[in-house]
Amino acid sequence: MPGLTVVFTEWVSKNPPYGLSIYTPEYYQHVLTSVQRVAIAFGLATLLGVPFGLLLGWSRKFKDFVFPVFEILRPIPALAWVPLAILMFKGTESPVIFITFLPAFFATTLNTMLGVHSIDESYIRAAYCLGAKRAQIFRHVVLPGALPFIFTGLQISMGVGWFSLVAGEMISGEYGLGYVIYSGYTLVSYPVIAIGMITLGLVGWISSALVRIVGTSLMQWRVRSLGLGDGS
Amino acid sequence: MAEFTPATLKHPPQGEIRVDNVSHSYGVGKFAKEVVKDCGFTIEAGKLTVMIGPSGCGKSTLIRLIAGFEKPSKGSISIDGKPITGPGKDRLVVFQETALFPWMSAYNNTLYGPRARGEDTPEIHREAQSLVERVGLTAFRNKYPTQLSGGMQRRVELARAMINNPKVMILDEPFRGLDAMTKALMQEYYSALHEEFHQTAFFVTTDIDEAIFMADRLIIVSNIPTRVCAVVEVDVPRPRRLVDIYENDRANQIKMSALSMLHEEAMKSFVGGSKAASDFVDAYSKRTGKT
Numbered sequence: 001m002p003g004l005t006v007v008f009t010e011w012v013s014k015n016p017p018y019g020l021s022i023y024t025p026e027y028y029q030h031v032l033t034s035v036q037r038v039a040i041a042f043g044l045a046t047l048l049g050v051p052f053g054l055l056l057g058w059s060r061k062f063k064d065f066v067f068p069v070f071e072i073l074r075p076i077p078a079l080a081w082v083p084l085a086i087l088m089f090k091g092t093e094s095p096v097i098f099i100t101f102l103p104a105f106f107a108t109t110l111n112t113m114l115g116v117h118s119i120d121e122s123y124i125r126a127a128y129c130l131g132a133k134r135a136q137i138f139r140h141v142v143l144p145g146a147l148p149f150i151f152t153g154l155q156i157s158m159g160v161g162w163f164s165l166v167a168g169e170m171i172s173g174e175y176g177l178g179y180v181i182y183s184g185y186t187l188v189s190y191p192v193i194a195i196g197m198i199t200l201g202l203v204g205w206i207s208s209a210l211v212r213i214v215g216t217s218l219m220q221w222r223v224r225s226l227g228l229g230d231g232s
Numbered sequence: 233m234a235e236f237t238p239a240t241l242k243h244p245p246q247g248e249i250r251v252d253n254v255s256h257s258y259g260v261g262k263f264a265k266e267v268v269k270d271c272g273f274t275i276e277a278g279k280l281t282v283m284i285g286p287s288g289c290g291k292s293t294l295i296r297l298i299a300g301f302e303k304p305s306k307g308s309i310s311i312d313g314k315p316i317t318g319p320g321k322d323r324l325v326v327f328q329e330t331a332l333f334p335w336m337s338a339y340n341n342t343l344y345g346p347r348a349r350g351e352d353t354p355e356i357h358r359e360a361q362s363l364v365e366r367v368g369l370t371a372f373r374n375k376y377p378t379q380l381s382g383g384m385q386r387r388v389e390l391a392r393a394m395i396n397n398p399k400v401m402i403l404d405e406p407f408r409g410l411d412a413m414t415k416a417l418m419q420e421y422y423s424a425l426h427e428e429f430h431q432t433a434f435f436v437t438t439d440i441d442e443a444i445f446m447a448d449r450l451i452i453v454s455n456i457p458t459r460v461c462a463v464v465e466v467d468v469p470r471p472r473r474l475v476d477i478y479e480n481d482r483a484n485q486i487k488m489s490a491l492s493m494l495h496e497e498a499m500k501s502f503v504g505g506s507k508a509a510s511d512f513v514d515a516y517s518k519r520t521g522k523t
Contacts, residue, residue, distance in 0.1 A: 126331035130345035131321045144335040221335045221376040
């Protein structure tokens with residue numbers, strides 16, 4: 001185990017003995033690569049998962065047809081997809097993104113669907129009563145009503161995204177924080193492993209915070225009702 | 233409060249609802265349970281009709297039928313002579329449970345009906361503002377429902393219904409769950425609104441005092457399956473105040489006869505374990521000294 005001081009001096013050293021610190025350009029390239037991969041995978045998972053989940057929750061028929069397949073694919077661990085992903089996709093980039101995308105997509109979809117189911121029937125009845133059509137109920141009731149669950153899903157999605165990203169990067173790829181950790185292990189440069197882990201912690205925390213900030217700005221009604229804001 | 237003269241009305245009262253020999257059951261074949269049986273009554277235009285009966289007796293089913301969410305198994309319901317085929321903006325239901333959208337401010341909730349129908353005009357905004365003021369919530373218009381007290385939420389719901397200018401307001405135990413003080417205030421408040429606007433209203437409750445205070449006409453219904461036991465004209469003059477109604481001989485007389493009618497029904501439902509029914513039995517035995 002590397003000592004804390006060894007790790008820290010390596011991390012902030014202008015001339016790092018193990019070759020990785022905040023002064024080396026590779027460090028930022030690794031961080032950037034990982035962030036980019038997660039961003040693409042998370043973006044895709046959100047763009048596809050939210051509408052898909054809304055549809056699953058809103059249309060009984062669609063759910064009856066699609067959900068069983070979804071439920072069989074969902075429990076397959078992201079790691080089990082690695083060999084197939086490498087065979088299916090060309091290059092090093094797409095398999096890693098695919099591995100990251102998959103569990104994020106499942107988390108987003110499932111939570112969005114549960115969000116639609118969580119909406120109290122009385123809101124929908126009230127909207128019908130006030131003259132709203134089905135499409136308007138979808139926009140004015142279903143979407144905002146599911147939003148708290150959707151953002152829970154996005155938080156989980158971000159978490160499992162980073163989780164599978166690191167797994168993917170350890171197996172394929174020549175950049176990224178997962179790669180840093182794994183190469184640190186193979187090259188017996190233990191401080192590098194710790195730097196990779198701490199950096200993952202930091203970027204993971206920042207990305208979750210970003211999701212939370214977007215969530216609270218979209219759900220002022222919730223912030224205020226839970227007494228999290230100024231209540232004005 | 234403005235006295236009732238035709239000049240205070242925007243339109244002559246509309247929205248006479250006729251419930252004609254309606255029966256309704258859930259389930260099919262031998263599993264069918266009849267909830268409403270041969271019900272017939274009229275909700276007169278411009279009047280406040282109150283329906284009272286033991287809790288769990290199928291009153292809410294009747295409301296769903298009148299609102300058009302469901303079709304009766306037998307019989308017919310019509311409004312101003314036209315049969316009811318589905319929900320419509322001429323009949324608005326204020327539900328037992330609060331159905332304000334928690335993601336919209338009080339003001340946006342009030343405006344929802346016109347907006348959904350694409351009538352987001354300056355006039356409707358003016359009307360919304362005056363309604364919000366009328367229900368005393370101008371200072372709270374930008375608050376979300378969860379930031380408001382139970383009574384305030386109820387008032388927003390009234391405003392949200394009234395802005396659509398429905399021919400008939402249907403209120404399903406609207407003040408249930410409010411504390412006694414707020415409930416009394418809301419009763420006086422709604423009664424005053426009715427005296428001002430003379431909007432046709434159908435009000436369902438399990439509270440005898442509330443029923444008599446509000447009603448122009450009282451419909452007493454039976455335990456499940458719901459049948460009409462009696463129709464009583466509550467000829468107590470308006471405007472009414474809660475403090476006066478307790479002293480009013482006519483009101484007390486109606487209350488006594490209503491209670492004795494309800495007592496029998498309540499006993500049946502009491503055997504089934506209904507809380508509201510046991511309240512009736514209590515109230516009745518306190519009045520008469522018998523059980």
